[in-house]
Amino acid sequence: MNSIEVRNLVKKYSGFRLDVSFSVPAGFVCGFIGRNGAGKTTTLKSLLGMTVPDSGEITILGKPVSDESVKADLGVLFDQPYYQEDWTAYDIERVLKPYYERWDSECWSEFLDRFKLNPRLKFKDYSRGMKMKLGISSALAHDAKLLLLDEPTGGLDPVVREEILDILREYMLDETRSIFFSTHITADLEKIADRIVFISDGKIVFNDYKDTLTESFALVRGGGYDELRSVNKLGGLPKNVITEKPSLDDIVVYFERGNVK
Amino acid sequence: MLNIVVAIQSSIPAYEQIKEQIKAAVMSGEIKAGEMLPSVRGLARELKVSNITTIRAYSDLENEGIVNTVQGRGCFVNALPIDVIKEQYLKEIDTNLDNIVKKGIEAKIPLSELILKLENKYNELN
Incomplete structure (x- = not known):
C-alpha cells in the first residue's frame, strides 16, 4: 500500500509549472528535497487540499484527498503549528479533541510531561523547539497514520533536532505508519530517511531508496x-x-x- | 542483549556493519540457533539508523541462510548458522591467502618465513 500517490499533478503560476507524479510506500520515512522554489511547498499544500491543482489526482492512505475521513489519519506540521498565540496546552487539547475520534488524552499529557512542556504556558511563550514538540505531540495523540512535515527541524539547535528525530523514530516503530517531510537539512535525512523524493524545477528527478540514490x-x-x-x-x-x-x-x-x- | 554499534563516519555501509556484527555474535555464541533477533524497527531506533538499513541487513542475513523471518513473529537465527558463517569465513580466508602468498612469492620470501609470520599473527590476535 502507498501512503501517498500523486498522478499528473499540475499547477501553473506565472513563470513556474509544477508537473509531478510519484508514490511513497507506507511504512517508511521519506524525505522530500529540492531547492527553494522547486515546488516542495506547492506539492505539500496540494497533498493537504490547501491548494487546488489545475489537474491531477492525489490519493492519501488509499483515499482521495477530498475525502474528509483522510484528515483523521493525517498529522500535519507546516513550519510551526497553527495554534492561537494565547492558547495553553489545555486549550489546544480542548479545541483539537472533538475533531479526532481517536484522540488519546493520556498520550497527550504523557508527551507534555516527557517534553517538559508546561501546560499553563501560552503558545506564544514557547520556544520554537517546544512549539514543534507540541505540534508533533498532537499528531501522535490523535494516532495519525501519516505525518506530513514541512521543515520539522528547521531553525532548531542540534540537541532539539536530535530529540525530534528520536520522537519520529519512536513513531515509526509501528510499521503501518509513514512520514513524508521536506527539509534542507540533509544530515537529518542521512540519519532517518529510508527514501528520497527529489524535486527540481517543478519535476521529480528521483524517487527511490536513499542508498540507491547515493550508490x-x-x-x-x-x-x-x-x-x-x-x-x-x-x-x-x-x-x-x-x-x-x-x-x-x-x-x-x-x-x-x-x-x- | 545483543550489542551492536554502528560507526557513522565509516566507509563501510551501516547495513554491512550490522550484518557483520550479528554474524560475529553468532560465531561467539552470544546469540544461538533458534533465538530471536531484535525487531528491525526497534533496532533501527536503538542504533539511530533508518529502518531500511536494518531491513536490508536482515534480508541479507536471510539470503545468506543465517536467519529466517517469520511473518508477524520476528526474525530467528537458523539452525546451524555457525556452519554457514564458517564457510563464508573460509572463502574470505582463501581470497586473502591468495594475495598473501602471491606477494610472498613476488618478494621471494621463503615459505618458512611466511608460516612464521602467520603463526606470530595468530598468537598476537588470539
Missing part, C-alpha cells in the same frame, strides 16, 4: 573534471581523476548546476 552516482573530480556521473559511466576516465561517493548535498548541488553525466 547510483559517483562524484568525479580532478583533471578538469567536476561532475556527478552515473556509476555505470565511470569507464575510460584518466588516472589523475578521483571518484568518490557523493553526499545528498552533493547530489542536489550537481543536479541543480546541471553537472550530471
